[in-house]
Amino acid sequence: MCRMARPRKPLLSRERIVGAASALVDAEGLDAVSTRRLAGELGVSGPSLYNHFRNKEEILDAVADAVSAKVDLSMFEESDSRDWRTALHDWAVSYRAALTEHPHVVPVLARGPGRRPAALRVADAVFGAMVRAGWPPAQATRIGALMRYFVTGSALGSFARGFVDDERAYDPCRYPHLGQAHLLAERQEEIDEGAFDTGLRALLDGLAAQYEKVAVQASRTGAARRDGP
C-alpha cells in the first residue's frame, strides 16, 4: 500500500545512475546497457532515467567522462618540475592505464572530448603545457591530437586481442608470416604493452628532434612565450 509514485527522497540521482552504468559497462560491455536493464539494476522502471538524463547517450557520455577524470594531469601543472617530454610520457602512461582499466568505454571516449568536462580539462592541460614549454600553438594542438590518436588507438584496438586464438584461422599459404598469430591472444597484455612502450618512445624521440628546430627558434623570437617567465 505504500507503493507511491513518488517517494519523499528521490530514488535516483545522476551519480547513482552513472555508477550503475559504469559497473554494467565494465562487467558486460556497452551492449549490456539498455535503459530497461540499467533501471532494473537500480530497482526502478525504465522511463525514470529520463528525469535525470536527456537520453541514453548522455548517460554513456557521463560514464566516459568519469574515466577521463581518472587521468593524472599533475605533470602539466606550472609548479611541476618535469620537462615537456617527461610530462608527455607520464601523462600518456596514465591515460592509457585509465583506458585499459575500462576497455569497453574506449569507443565512447575515442570520439573526442565534445562537451565532456574532464575530457576538456585533459585537452586544456596538454595544450597549455606544450605552449608553455615553447612549442608554437599550432604544434601544441598537433601534439595533443597525435598523442590522443596513439593512446586511444592502443586501448581500443588491442592488437593482440584482435587475433583469434585458433590456429586454423591463419592459413599459412595465404598469410605466410602469421604462423604464430594465434599465440598472440595468449600474450596479449605483454605484446600490447611492448608495442605501446616502443611507439611512445619513438614518438617522443621524434618530437624531441623536431623540438630542437622549431621550438627553440620560436622562443628566440618570443612569439610563443607570452606566459613564460
Added chain:
Amino acid sequence: MCRMARPRKPLLSRERIVGAASALVDAEGLDAVSTRRLAGELGVSGPSLYNHFRNKEEILDAVADAVSAKVDLSMFEESDSRDWRTALHDWAVSYRAALTEHPHVVPVLARGPGRRPAALRVADAVFGAMVRAGWPPAQATRIGALMRYFVTGSALGSFARGFVDDERAYDPCRYPHLGQAHLLAERQEEIDEGAFDTGLRALLDGLAAQYEKVAVQASRTGAARRDGP
C-alpha cells in the same frame, strides 16, 4: 500471382548485401544499419539476410574487410625497392586514406583483424616486410601493432571533429587554453592531417633511431635474416 517464395535466380548474394550495407553505413552511419532496413533497400524481407550471413555482425565484418582490401600493400612486396621506412610511411598514408573515406566503419575495423581476410593480409604483409628488413620478429610485431594504433586512432578520433562548434561550450575560466577550440571544427581536415603527418614523421624518426641499434646488430648475428638474399 508470380509472388513466389523462391525465385529461379537468387535475389540476394553476399556481394549485393555487403554493397548495400556499405552504402548505408557511408551515407548514414552504423546505427542506420538494421537488418530490416538493409533488407528493405534490397527489396527483400528481413530474415532473408540470414540465408547469406549468420548474423548482423558478420555483415558488418564483411563491410569492414572491404575497406581493408583497399589498403595499398605494394610497398611490402619483395620486388619493391622502397626501404622499410618509406614503405611504412606510404602504407600508413594509404591506410589512413582508406579509413577516412569510410569513417563510420572505423569502429568495426579498429577491433582488430579477427578472421577478416583482408585485414589479415595487411598484418601479414607488414610483419613479413619488417622482418625481411632486418627487424627482429618481436620488434616487427610491435611495429605492426603501434602503427595500427596510430592510424586507426587518427581515423577514429578525428581530433578536431571531437570538439563542438560552439564558443560557449568552452568556459575560459575552466579551460584557460581552449579559447580557440570552437574553431577547430571548421579546420578539421587540416588539423587532423597536420597532426597525422607530424605524428607519423616522429614515429618513423624514432623507429629509425632504434633500428640503428637493434636491427643492424641482429643482422650481424644473422639470427633474423633467414630469408635475406
Added chain:
DNA sequence: ACCTGAACACCGTTCAAGT
C-alpha cells in the same frame, strides 16, 4: 519534482511454411 505503466515504433533472430 520524480516515479509509474501503457504505448509507439522500432530492433535481431528463429522458424515453420512455401516453392
Added chain:
DNA sequence: ACCTGAACACCGTTCAAGT
C-alpha cells in the same frame, strides 16, 4: 536452396497519470 510472414523477446523514448 532461398524467400516469406508470424512470432519472440527485446529496444529507446514519450506521455498522461499519479503523489
